[in-house]
Each structure stands twice: as C-alpha cells, then as structure tokens.
Amino acid sequence: MFDTHDVVDSRQPTASTPEFIPPAQSPPLSAMEALVRALPLQRRRLKAKQYVFRAGQPRHTLHLIHAGVFKTSVLSEDGREKITGFRLRGELLGLDALDMATYACDAVALDVGEVWELPCAHLRETVPEFQELLTAALASEIRRDWGWMLALGTLAAEQRVAAFLLDLTARLGALGFSPLCMTLRMTRADVGNFLSLQLETVVRALSHLQALGLIRIERREIRIEDPAGLAATLSASRACH
Amino acid sequence: MFDTHDVVDSRQPTASTPEFIPPAQSPPLSAMEALVRALPLQRRRLKAKQYVFRAGQPRHTLHLIHAGVFKTSVLSEDGREKITGFRLRGELLGLDALDMATYACDAVALDVGEVWELPCAHLRETVPEFQELLTAALASEIRRDWGWMLALGTLAAEQRVAAFLLDLTARLGALGFSPLCMTLRMTRADVGNFLSLQLETVVRALSHLQALGLIRIERREIRIEDPAGLAATLSASRACH
DNA sequence: CGAGTGGTTGAATTTCTTCAAGGCTCGTGG
DNA sequence: CCACGAGCCTTGAAGAAATTCAACCACTCG
Incomplete structure (x- = not known):
C-alpha cells in the first residue's frame, strides 16, 4: 500500500x-x-x-x-x-x-x-x-x-488567492524574509487545491491581480506591489448580503 | 464590543x-x-x-x-x-x-x-x-x-448535504440515539453556512435526496430511509477527472 | 390573531469549471 | 550544443452548478 x-x-x-x-x-x-x-x-x-x-x-x-x-x-x-x-x-x-x-x-x-x-x-x-x-x-x-474554512466559505476566487498571498508573505516575513517578494514553492494546481479552486481559476485570479497593479508575477516569483490594495480586496465581499 | x-x-x-x-x-x-x-x-x-x-x-x-x-x-x-x-x-x-x-x-x-x-x-x-x-x-x-475541508473542497452541494446527514447520524448513533432518525437542531441557514452553501441550495439538496427516496423530511425531523444509498451518493464525485 | 421566523420553490444571473489549444522553461540525451 | 519532451502555465470559449432575487407558505409564539 x-x-x-x-x-x-x-x-x-x-x-x-x-x-x-x-x-x-x-x-x-x-x-x-x-x-x-x-x-x-x-x-x-x-x-x-x-x-x-x-x-x-x-x-x-x-x-x-x-x-x-x-x-x-x-x-x-x-x-x-x-x-x-x-x-x-x-x-x-x-x-x-x-x-x-x-x-x-x-x-x-x-x-x-x-x-x-x-x-x-x-x-x-x-x-x-x-x-x-x-x-x-x-x-x-x-x-x-478555522480561519481558512472561513475564507474558503465566504470569499470569492480572487479574494481567496489574495488572502493566500497575504498569508504567505506574512509568515515568510515573520521568518525574516522580505515581506514583499516571494517564490511560490508549490504549483498553481497545489494552490488551487488548497483554496478549493481549479488551477485555471488561480491563474486568472493572479493575472487579474497583476492587471490591477497589486502584484507582479514572473513564473513563481511574486512581488507584492501594493500590500494595502491587496488587503483591501478582501473586505469587499461576496457575503455582502 | x-x-x-x-x-x-x-x-x-x-x-x-x-x-x-x-x-x-x-x-x-x-x-x-x-x-x-x-x-x-x-x-x-x-x-x-x-x-x-x-x-x-x-x-x-x-x-x-x-x-x-x-x-x-x-x-x-x-x-x-x-x-x-x-x-x-x-x-x-x-x-x-x-x-x-x-x-x-x-x-x-x-x-x-x-x-x-x-x-x-x-x-x-x-x-x-x-x-x-x-x-x-x-x-x-x-x-x-481536515475531513470537512476535504469534503467541502471536493464534493458537490448535494453530496455535502448527504455527508452532513451521515456525519450527524453516526455521531448521534454513537451516543445511543437511533441512527436513522434525527431532529436537526440547527436551521437550514446554519447547515448552509457550515457547508459553504446558500440555504436555498441546502433546501433543494434535501428535497432532491427525498425525491430519490433516500431520506424523508418533515420539518426538522429527518429519517434516513436508505443509509447505503445515501452513502453511495458520496463516491460519484465532481472530482471525477 | 397577527407578526415573525424559518422553510420551500421558481426563474434569472453569475461565477466558476470544464474543455481545448498553445506556449514557456528546464532538464536530458543525442 | 541543440533538439526534444515533460511538466507547468496561460488564455479563450462553452457549459454547468450554485447563487441571487422574489414570492409564497407553514408554523409558532406573544
């Protein structure tokens, strides 16, 4: 087995x-x-x-x-x-x-x-x-x-991806790494699995966040261009009603 | 506060x-x-x-x-x-x-x-x-x-509801209650919140499971008519591919 | 008895998924 | 050194599933 x-x-x-x-x-x-x-x-x-x-x-x-x-x-x-x-x-x-x-x-x-x-x-x-x-x-x-259950249950796809990035940078920051620049060690499929999204949806979310000027993507390198803006995408929520 | x-x-x-x-x-x-x-x-x-x-x-x-x-x-x-x-x-x-x-x-x-x-x-x-x-x-x-994260991430709405019912009956059964008949103490909205579904979706899933002859609903009383059949709905999954 | 909470159903809409095709990068072997 | 293949990423278009909105019903409690 x-x-x-x-x-x-x-x-x-x-x-x-x-x-x-x-x-x-x-x-x-x-x-x-x-x-x-x-x-x-x-x-x-x-x-x-x-x-x-x-x-x-x-x-x-x-x-x-x-x-x-x-x-x-x-x-x-x-x-x-x-x-x-x-x-x-x-x-x-x-x-x-x-x-x-x-x-x-x-x-x-x-x-x-x-x-x-x-x-x-x-x-x-x-x-x-x-x-x-x-x-x-x-x-x-x-x-x-529980925090992730809350996030997955109440946030739309793009917000989940933003939350994921923010979580990772925060934790890497706490370890002494730059909080604005990171290398994803996992594939898009892994991220999608974790966030309960398809990998294509993760890609589209990332692309869109980049188009908004909030992040910059280069393969697995991700730079947070606008931390506050990224965090702000979380509040405007699907759970509006 | x-x-x-x-x-x-x-x-x-x-x-x-x-x-x-x-x-x-x-x-x-x-x-x-x-x-x-x-x-x-x-x-x-x-x-x-x-x-x-x-x-x-x-x-x-x-x-x-x-x-x-x-x-x-x-x-x-x-x-x-x-x-x-x-x-x-x-x-x-x-x-x-x-x-x-x-x-x-x-x-x-x-x-x-x-x-x-x-x-x-x-x-x-x-x-x-x-x-x-x-x-x-x-x-x-x-x-x-983790078990629920897995369920919510990989099961469709109706399967989640079935999993929820099976989980509840199993736990109630372990406490000495009848494993086939139970009273939901929570509202449909609560179930939906827990399963990351809208309450209408929960209602529709329940109705459909009843239409399939797997359960019988009467307000908050739910009877499992076909435990095996209900469990079988879990395997045929969205994650087919 | 009337109001309010909770439940049910239908129809329209949206979001995400699915399917398909193609491109990029890196490592391997010719 | 270059070609090639595998794995990973990206984008578009079509489709499906769940949400949203709306209306209505049933039961309970004051």
Whole structure:
C-alpha cells in the first residue's frame, strides 16, 4: 500500500555536524526551535517531492521543520485529495496524529528541506515547557484551519488567492524574509487545491491581480506591489448580503 | 464590543443536585465524561440561543457538553461568519483557545443544554490521564476539520448535504440515539453556512435526496430511509477527472 | 390573531469549471 | 550544443452548478 521507495533519504547518524548549526544570520526562531536546538536531534534532509511521512505509516516522531517548504494533505478512500496546508520553518509535522498509532496525513517536501525528529515522549517528561508548546501548536492549528474554512466559505476566487498571498508573505516575513517578494514553492494546481479552486481559476485570479497593479508575477516569483490594495480586496465581499 | 446581556444563565452554586447525576439509562460515555463525572464540577444550564462564551471574552475554563447541541463559529473583522461545527454531548468547547487568554470563537446553545466547566489547570496536575485526553481531543478536532475541508473542497452541494446527514447520524448513533432518525437542531441557514452553501441550495439538496427516496423530511425531523444509498451518493464525485 | 421566523420553490444571473489549444522553461540525451 | 519532451502555465470559449432575487407558505409564539 505505502511504497516507501522514495522515502529513503540521507540521515545524519546522531547529532549535529558543524555546518548544520543554525545559520548565524538566524532570524526570529520559533519557540519550539529555540527549545530544542541544543538537543542532539535526529536530523533529516529531504529533496523536493520526498515524503516526510505518509498517512497510514506507523507514527514514530513529531517533525520540526528547520528548512524548506512542505505541504500536508489528506486523501479520501475514493481518491479525492485535499492539501491542508503549506508548512514553513518552525512548524510541526505530525501534530494531528499525536494520539494515534499511524500518521493521518501525507507530508511532502516542496523543495530541499530539513526536518528535526522530536522524541515526543521523552521531551514531555524532561522538558516542562514542551507540553505547553505542543498544546499551543495544536490549538493554533485549529484556529488556522478555522480561519481558512472561513475564507474558503465566504470569499470569492480572487479574494481567496489574495488572502493566500497575504498569508504567505506574512509568515515568510515573520521568518525574516522580505515581506514583499516571494517564490511560490508549490504549483498553481497545489494552490488551487488548497483554496478549493481549479488551477485555471488561480491563474486568472493572479493575472487579474497583476492587471490591477497589486502584484507582479514572473513564473513563481511574486512581488507584492501594493500590500494595502491587496488587503483591501478582501473586505469587499461576496457575503455582502 | 461583546455585550453579555444574554449570557446570564442559571448556575448551580457548587456541586451536583441529585437530579443532575447522569441519567440511569446513560449511553456510552465519552472518555472525558467518564473521567470527570465524579468530580464536583460547576454545571451550567443554557437555553436555546444562549452563548456559552463569545470570542474575545476572557477564557476561564473548558466546557464539556453534557446535554444539548451547540454550535461554534468564528467571525472575521468585516463581519463574515462561519460555523466551524455542531457539537454534541461529550465534546469540548473552548479547546481552540487553550493557549490564549481569551476565547477564539463563539459557542452557542441550539436548544436547552448543559455544560460542565472543567478546571483545566487543576485537572492537569491531579488527573494524569487528563492531559492525554486533551491532546487527543485537540488532534481529533484537527482531523475533523481536515475531513470537512476535504469534503467541502471536493464534493458537490448535494453530496455535502448527504455527508452532513451521515456525519450527524453516526455521531448521534454513537451516543445511543437511533441512527436513522434525527431532529436537526440547527436551521437550514446554519447547515448552509457550515457547508459553504446558500440555504436555498441546502433546501433543494434535501428535497432532491427525498425525491430519490433516500431520506424523508418533515420539518426538522429527518429519517434516513436508505443509509447505503445515501452513502453511495458520496463516491460519484465532481472530482471525477 | 397577527407578526415573525424559518422553510420551500421558481426563474434569472453569475461565477466558476470544464474543455481545448498553445506556449514557456528546464532538464536530458543525442 | 541543440533538439526534444515533460511538466507547468496561460488564455479563450462553452457549459454547468450554485447563487441571487422574489414570492409564497407553514408554523409558532406573544
């Protein structure tokens, strides 16, 4: 059922090789990353399209993203797929299955990346703040999901795309990247799947936002030309009545 | 901002008056209910349309539903609303704000109901299994949300309504109610909001499912005439291609 | 009994999807 | 080095599904 032929990946035996110590220019660390950075964690490098784990596989650890962009997705029995989120540095993969024996979703790298494997049970006992952070991460994932449910349920196609861009830039900004310029690591089809739109609709929305002078597109590079204007497209809503 | 004029409600001073001891015919209890039923909890009765809490209010406890049906909803700054779920006995209200000082959603009773206020911090220390259950509840809320994101993103209107009915009957069945007959405690507009459909669309979907002989509608009473047939409508999907 | 809430149905409209065709970019192999 | 193919992106035109608008009914509650 779950062929793991493409999950083979390079693992660093036990601990940190020097060049892996968090880069000196390191931007604001996530609380979780700050908590565990000193520990000798299993680190795992992944190339684009490699799976961190797949739904149904036995669950062994939580994965903290240290670099790269990942997507998580769920699949129905009859093959319908839905991307549940795009995940950046400092975020956790596998949270949703904390109480289960197997993973509940797929997690796959969108480009080269690195995850740290957190020995969850051990950390819970030895690091008091860990449980705290875990609970916070779970609760904020719920709020994040609800936020997107709200967006998808009440915004028209173009607004959803705008909301998507704004969300991404905000999160990248929080990681220390330029908040006005970004590289989409996912395809238009991925964006469409996440936003419950067809890829053509995403393309048209992007083209139109560019025509309005709000963004500038060049392949997967997107520059926000008018952040305020982009944000303003969200309020004028379909839910006018 | 948050007028609480309709949140006043009858509180039982400290502990259980005799008639409140869980009914003798009690069906399968939720794990959480079993864990705390012996404790002297603050119990709170609510009438239809009363709020358990509202977004922005200071958070004091978790609320365990002991009776009744509740809905939780989030609101955007510009007034768009989205119902994030309908909650039954044994489920927790306020989970999503566990790490915050204020509630993150509204929780309102759809008919008469009762919630038990869980002294979260205290339980965490004294009852070892409590943290475990809490984590499980958080994780399954995430999976539940993802399941609905998948459904809303990949199913057509009529299929969403069918999925909604099947979900409700399954959950009511797990509580010991008849799995074939139920009373919707929410309006068509509520169902539509939850499923990201207009209320007219919900009505048409229900009418059509009835015309197909799969269900029988009488006001808010709904009987599942053909559970298998209803479930079968889910697979033949829009995501055919 | 009258008003109001909630539910139902029809017809017109809109938005998004579907289908089709073509172009761009990058990596691979000749 | 160039050609070629695959994957990804873009645009147009036709079609379908759901929304919007409008009217009306049924039941309940004061």
